Amino acid sequence: MRNYKNVIAAYSIMIFLIILVGIFQSWSIALTILNYCLISAVMTIGANIQWGYAGLINFGIMGYTALGGLAVVLVSVEPVKKAWQVGGLNILACIWIIVAIIFIVKFILNRFDKSKLRNYSVASVILGGIILLRVTAAPGIEAIESVDPAKTGFLGGMGLPVLFSWIFGALLAGGLAFVIGKIALGLRADYLAIATLLIAEIIVSIIKHEEWLARGVKNVIGLKRPAPYEIDLQTSEWFINLVTKFNSSKLNLINSISDKQEALNQMVIDASSVYVKLCFTGLFLTVVIILLIVTQKALYSPWGRKMRAIRDNEEAASAMGKNIVKEHLLIFILGSAIVGLAGAMMVTNDGLFTPGSYRPMRYTFVIWVMVIVGGTGNNFGAILGGFVVWFLWVEAAPIALFLINLFTSHLPETNAVRVHLIESAPYFRFLVIGIGLLLIMRYRPQGIIPEKIIKQ
Amino acid sequence: MDFLNAIIVLFNFTVIPALAYGSQLALGAIFVTLIYAVLRFANFATGDMMSFGTMFAVILTYYFQSLGFGLGVLPTALLTIPFAILMMILYMLIIDKFVFSYYRIKKSPPVQFAMVSVGVMFVTQALIRIIIGPSDRRFLDGEKFIIKATEFKEMTGLAEGITLKSTQAITIIVTLIIVSIMFWFLNRTKTGTSMRAYSDNEDLALLSGIDPKRVVLITWVIAGILATIGGVLYGLDKSYRPFVYFNNMLPIFAAAIVGGIGNPFGAFLGGYVIAFAEIFVTYAYKRFISYLLPEHLEPDSLLQLLSTDYKFAVSFSILVIVLLIRPSGIFKGKVI
Numbered sequence: 001m002r003n004y005k006n007v008i009a010a011y012s013i014m015i016f017l018i019i020l021v022g023i024f025q026s027w028s029i030a031l032t033i034l035n036y037c038l039i040s041a042v043m044t045i046g047a048n049i050q051w052g053y054a055g056l057i058n059f060g061i062m063g064y065t066a067l068g069g070l071a072v073v074l075v076s077v078e079p080v081k082k083a084w085q086v087g088g089l090n091i092l093a094c095i096w097i098i099v100a101i102i103f104i105v106k107f108i109l110n111r112f113d114k115s116k117l118r119n120y121s122v123a124s125v126i127l128g129g130i131i132l133l134r135v136t137a138a139p140g141i142e143a144i145e146s147v148d149p150a151k152t153g154f155l156g157g158m159g160l161p162v163l164f165s166w167i168f169g170a171l172l173a174g175g176l177a178f179v180i181g182k183i184a185l186g187l188r189a190d191y192l193a194i195a196t197l198l199i200a201e202i203i204v205s206i207i208k209h210e211e212w213l214a215r216g217v218k219n220v221i222g223l224k225r226p227a228p229y230e231i232d233l234q235t236s237e238w239f240i241n242l243v244t245k246f247n248s249s250k251l252n253l254i255n256s257i258s259d260k261q262e263a264l265n266q267m268v269i270d271a272s273s274v275y276v277k278l279c280f281t282g283l284f285l286t287v288v289i290i291l292l293i294v295t296q297k298a299l300y301s302p303w304g305r306k307m308r309a310i311r312d313n314e315e316a317a318s319a320m321g322k323n324i325v326k327e328h329l330l331i332f333i334l335g336s337a338i339v340g341l342a343g344a345m346m347v348t349n350d351g352l353f354t355p356g357s358y359r360p361m362r363y364t365f366v367i368w369v370m371v372i373v374g375g376t377g378n379n380f381g382a383i384l385g386g387f388v389v390w391f392l393w394v395e396a397a398p399i400a401l402f403l404i405n406l407f408t409s410h411l412p413e414t415n416a417v418r419v420h421l422i423e424s425a426p427y428f429r430f431l432v433i434g435i436g437l438l439l440i441m442r443y444r445p446q447g448i449i450p451e452k453i454i455k456q
Numbered sequence: 457m458d459f460l461n462a463i464i465v466l467f468n469f470t471v472i473p474a475l476a477y478g479s480q481l482a483l484g485a486i487f488v489t490l491i492y493a494v495l496r497f498a499n500f501a502t503g504d505m506m507s508f509g510t511m512f513a514v515i516l517t518y519y520f521q522s523l524g525f526g527l528g529v530l531p532t533a534l535l536t537i538p539f540a541i542l543m544m545i546l547y548m549l550i551i552d553k554f555v556f557s558y559y560r561i562k563k564s565p566p567v568q569f570a571m572v573s574v575g576v577m578f579v580t581q582a583l584i585r586i587i588i589g590p591s592d593r594r595f596l597d598g599e600k601f602i603i604k605a606t607e608f609k610e611m612t613g614l615a616e617g618i619t620l621k622s623t624q625a626i627t628i629i630v631t632l633i634i635v636s637i638m639f640w641f642l643n644r645t646k647t648g649t650s651m652r653a654y655s656d657n658e659d660l661a662l663l664s665g666i667d668p669k670r671v672v673l674i675t676w677v678i679a680g681i682l683a684t685i686g687g688v689l690y691g692l693d694k695s696y697r698p699f700v701y702f703n704n705m706l707p708i709f710a711a712a713i714v715g716g717i718g719n720p721f722g723a724f725l726g727g728y729v730i731a732f733a734e735i736f737v738t739y740a741y742k743r744f745i746s747y748l749l750p751e752h753l754e755p756d757s758l759l760q761l762l763s764t765d766y767k768f769a770v771s772f773s774i775l776v777i778v779l780l781i782r783p784s785g786i787f788k789g790k791v792i
Contacts, residue, residue, distance in 0.1 A: 057567060057570070183776065183779075183780060184776075184779070187779060187783065189565075189566060189567045189570075190497070190498040190566050190567065190570050191713070191779065191783070193498065193567075193570060194498060194709050194713065194775075195775070195776065195779055197706065197709075198706055198709070198710065198772035198775055198776070199772065199776065201706055201768060201769070201772055202768075202769045202772050202773065205765065205766060205768060205769045206769070208765070209763065209765040209766065361581075361702070365574055365577070365578070368571070368574065369574070369575075369578075372571060421586075423589070424585060424586045424589065427581075427582050427585035427586050427590075428582065428586070429582075430578045430579070430581050430582030430585065431578070431579060431582035431583070431586070433578050434575050434576070434577070434578025434579035434580075434581075434582060435575075435579060437571075437574065437575035437578065438555060438572065438575040438576070438579070441568070441571060441572055441575060442555075442558060445568070
């Protein structure tokens with residue numbers, strides 16, 4: 001139990017901080033932060049599997065997050081029948097062409113020996129395929145995008161419940177990771193980082209600009225939710241009764257009936273948003289706990305030992321007969337799938353899909369800071385990192401604003417320096433995160449909660 | 457005559473912009489490659505360091521303008537570059553002293569260096585946004601064009617014109633001067649040779665009496681010069697916006713790797729390879745083809761291989777292909 005003391009202490013401090021936000025700002029904000037902390041925790045578990053278990057640098061987290069988000073649109077949105085009628089055939093034909101190109105290239109690569117002719121023929125097959133794709137797709141895409149462009153203009157999804165999209169998002173991200181892993185995993189560490197960073201950028205630019213797929217930068221709003229809507233709650237009998245019961249002491253203090261009704265209405269509105277967020281918190285917490293149990297079991301299983309052996313000394317592990325290429329690919333897929341799951345959770349939580357908002361700063365580098373700060377190779381650490389860094393990321397601006405006001409209070413309101421500093425308060429979050437990362441890297445490189453090897 | 461028109465269309469819309477953009481990328485790529493070769497890490501703060509240097513140039517340009525200084529037809533920013541470079545080098549040396557030197561002495565693995573540079577990236581970005589703010593700024597003054605399309609048409613009597621912006625000409629000329637001086641320095645002077653020796657084999661260089669501190673110092677000085685000039689030229693040509701500079705890091709990395717990371721000449725050419733590929737693949741060839749083909753064969757579509765939205769994607773795809781086929785880059789860089 002002594003070993004877990006610092007873990008418990010760190011988590012208690014974190015929960016205490018979130019409760020402080022609840023008391024000083026509002027419970028709704030506290031729960032929003034908590035939900036995002038949980039989503040970040042899922043992302044860090046994914047990144048930690050790759051970096052902490054296997055030592056793979058994946059700077060493409062943004063790409064998998066975006067794919068997870070795309071999965072929510074593809075699964076939960078109702079299909080746009082008209083778009084399918086006008087352009088569905090072209091898109092299906094394109095999918096077949098892609099499959100055909102892959103098979104032809106594979107056939108050429110397997111069948112013939114390495115030669116210049118083979119390279120040229122592969123290149124020409126791919127080039128010809130791309131031209132064929134464009135010719136086939138162009139009329140279909142044009143037709144689809146002109147179907148009621150203000151509202152739809154895309155193919156829509158499958159119309160399934162939104163929770164399926166979490167699984168689909170993980171599968172999609174895992175599938176992509178398989179392809180990327182096949183291409184890039186042979187590279188040395190920092191090349192892998194750059195390659196994955198750039199590939200993620202390609203994925204996001206495709207999602208952004210292929211409007212027939214998910215409306216691109218026009219965004220998809222009003223996605224389904226696995227939780228009730230605030231409006232429905234505010235009109236339902238049982239919820240109002242519940243709120244009255246909880247606040248009966250406060251309500252009893254108010255004498256006039258109209259005031260009482262007004263106060264109750266306000267409470268119901270507040271409580272409904274808290275209730276919805278609590279529903280999300282429950283769902284996310286379930287996911288985090290399941291992932292934590294599974295990853296923890298995996299880490300201390302023979303498989304986990306094998307991964308650590310490969311991470312610490314590739315040559316020795318290889319000499320012991322471990323297939324390094326295969327294991328790296330597997331762990332790359334697993335980690336990316338978890339990140340995809342987190343991406344789907346995030347879009348579900350927001351209720352909208354905005355491809356324009358996927359930027360490497362927020363979705364790759366901040367997640368990496370979380371893993372490094374929390375503790376590489378330790379799942380409890382990674383989750384804690386998700387909490388701490390997200391908390392700082394959100395709360396840095398208000399804290400900075402408070403400090404600026406404190407230190408410049410002797411200056412007049414219109415002082416140029418003061419006004420400038422107050423305007424730039426939101427950017428202090430970069431400073432806090434950056435300095436935090438540098439300090440942790442320097443003085444506690446193993447993270448807040450370091451990796452623990454249990455000797456069996 | 458039609459043939460000449462076609463060539464001019466191509467020249468005006470692809471070659472000139474690609475040369476200018478390529479020069480800007482090339483300066484950044486040499487910066488990346490130099491840090492990689494001598495200090496041995498991939499610097500993820502590249503874009504933001506360029507942005508940091510440019511920020512001083514922008515602020516000083518505004519200051520000089522308010523004082524009434526200027527270079528007449530040339531942009532005032534050229535006057536501010538030396539001061540901006542000094543500030544940039546100072547910042548880099550401070551960062552090196554407090555952040556990178558610790559890991560260099562400890563001989564940390566490159567991955568740790570890369571993560572540290574991510575931390576530097578965050579801090580630099582915060583400083584830039586706190587000092588100058590995230591908004592778009594233009595700081596070009598002086599004469600905008602050297603040749604205008606209408607003048608060119610009058611002069612030659614052709615249907616198509618060539619526009620040469622002064623910023624494009626300045627970019628290309630300054631890049632050529634800087635890069636030639638740098639290659640002369642690296643290949644011909646004693647200090648340059650000692651830098652290359654240090655990059656090739658650190659221990660051997662130490663044995664032959666090369667002072668590592670001096671090598672590191674000179675590397676940062678050259679890096680500061682390249683980063684600031686590259687950033688200012690890009691800002692003059694387009695505009696100064698911190699977020700765009702951060703994003704520029706990606707094609708710059710692509711250029712450095714395509715050319716063979718650790719090889720300055722490769723990085724120089726890599727910049728142009730990336731720029732030309734981006735522009736040639738996303739250019740709509742309709743007007744070019746319509747001059748060459750007889751009238752009844754004129755194409756209906758734009759004849760664009762990829763829409764301009766995929767500009768970045770093109771360079772990244774080239775990078776992925778190069779990594780797959782020839783991981784050491786087109787011009788053999790450091791062994792991977």
